[in-house]
Amino acid sequence: MTVHPFIEAEKRDGHNVKRVCELLQVSRAAFYARRSGGPGPRAVRDAELTEKIAEVYEQSRGTYGAPRVHAVLQRQGEDCGRRRIARLMRNAGLQGRHRRRRHLTTIPDPRAAARPDLIIRDFAPAPDGLDTRWCGDVTYVATEEGWLYLATVIDIASRRVVGWSTADHLRTELVADALRSACRRRRPTRPVISLGSRLSVHQPAIHHPGNGVRRPPVRRSHRQCWDNALAESSFATIKRELLDTSTWPSRAVARTAIFDFIEGWYNLHRMHSSLGYRSPAEYETALAA
Template sequence: MDCCRRRIARLMRKAGLQGRHRRRRPLKTIPDPRAAARADLIVRDFAPAPDGLDTRRCGDVTYVPTEEGWLYLATVIDIASRRVVGWSTADHLRTELVAEALRSACHRRRPTRPVIFYSNHGCQYTSQQFATLAMHFGVRLSVGRTGQCWDSALAQSFFATIKRELLHTSPWPQRTATPHRDLRRHRGLVQLAPTDSSLGYRSPAECETALAV
């Protein structure tokens, strides 16, 4: 039986039903036209680094829904092993979010050699505050090309796994305790799970053990 839109709306109101709308996606990558130009030192080469661990890292930001609003997640991933070596969450997209993720990675893993950190052109990553922090830890900053989603494919693959496995039923109820607990647990499981063919279907933990020999 054909029904018009107004009839459906009236019947839904009468039954106390409401349609579920997709939230508007927040804009994450906002370039700063005043930011200093930086070279692309990775050139979309995400193959395991021949010179070992803690030499090339990449970072990006994603958003996950909660019943309190968006929660933003920033990660730092070692390109050689695909291990998440640093991360942070916040209810904002200010530079402190990505700075805390970098600080977490550098405190957890203290490289003895200079590290290249690869990101997009977002104003958080090109800010002077982030550049000062990177210089403090001896990190060389690198950026991908504008408008090329493939340049952040490694980080986006991890984000897709998180959203598929942790948020397949409903959003987190809060921005605080539950997301942090689930993310820590998921990050630990990911380090032990086999990954793609670029690592020979070894887990990040297995890959790091092999590279450390």
């Protein structure tokens, strides 16, 4: 910061530095910093914040942008604004992973039986508690061996991935395995579930499985095209923060990375803005308390 030369002259002549700085709207700290030749208090504070920002950014696996970094620092007792965090991140070359625009098209199954709409696009966290409303869908992961398919089941209340499975095919077992995984973990009492249109197209027998597969204890909700926005959003996060950051030499390597991301990061630590910048595990703990 450049200090007005009039202040220097007034200081030499014995005038009150405080009064002169007030008249010229220049801080006394800036004046003394200029005299000492060292950085001012704001520059020192920026350097301290930048170190803490870099630490939070690294802990987030390089995924957090300014809003989530700001939320973490607030929890740590740091008094700073979001715009300041954004400025310091830009200066340090730190950038969160942003959602890319995608145009998705789905084709509903005309043979699918009509079902009541039990979700009604209500994605508010925990209006009826945990394990009352689930959603699920399937996405595709490109590997050098070919496609790996990922099916997930998400608790709408806490955004937690309560069940998931991978396979090299789109047969009924893929989604049935994800549902069985969710039911084993959570022991729900017939939750409502909204499944993506891909499940309607590729898994018409998901609720009438043959070959001795037991029917999952869930109630199927009629799916509107907006109903699975939460599942699509979770897939966008997984792709943006994990799958699109690398090439995958094999399905096994991709599956191991997905396991680490979902079980070690997404469910336990990753902040969700819809949960008040809390992780699914943290939100469920607070809800239980």
